[in-house]
Amino acid sequence: MKVLLVEDEPDLGMAIKKTLTQAAYVVDWAQDGDDGWGYLEIYLDATSPVVEYGVVILDWLLPGLSGIELCKKLRKRRSTLPVLMLTAKDGEEDKVMGLDAGADDYLVKPFGMRELLARLRALQRRSPTLQPLQLRCGNLRLDWGERTLYYDDAGEDVGIPLTNKEFQLMEYFMRHPNQIITRDQILDRLWEFGGEPASNVVAAQMRLLRRKLAENGCNRTIETVYGLGYRLKQDG
């Protein structure tokens, strides 16, 4: 899942990004409010290449647009993207203001990274637009908590532990079975915006993922659709 983080404190932003990346999220990090809105406008613009955020983490006090203003602008565009607000303000009035602006949850600084991850999981559970903690597709089951892919082998579940990128790829394919997924879609979705990964990085990751599936006896293959991209067949 891709997360947009809008946080101006470098140390905290870096720590959050590191924690989330280790937990298999992909993070776009904006360091002020105006930059944050730039990312959100790309997300909201249906005609642009699709950047799919699962959740946005907004710091309240930011240079430029504040977290509250960003949240209000987002809701004005009728977006239901889940918002987790971060702030040093912990008065009841402040919390009410944050929630009234359209935030789904609220985390008071300083907070522990384990709590941040738990709040994100809670948002995932609550939001119908986000994936459940387990995703099923045919005889495949992806377990978010264990970061493991299970496949049904004659009635028995066989688990394949995945790396972060392998997990993210499987999640993307299992959420779009039978669809041709292009290399650009994979880059937009699973790599950081502006990160400019090497051009063959998707092909290399796909090779690793397929090899791991095959080595573990999972014969559900992700096929290459020549010149177009990749496809996970629903019944294979």
Ligand code: CA
């Ligand atoms: Ca701040």
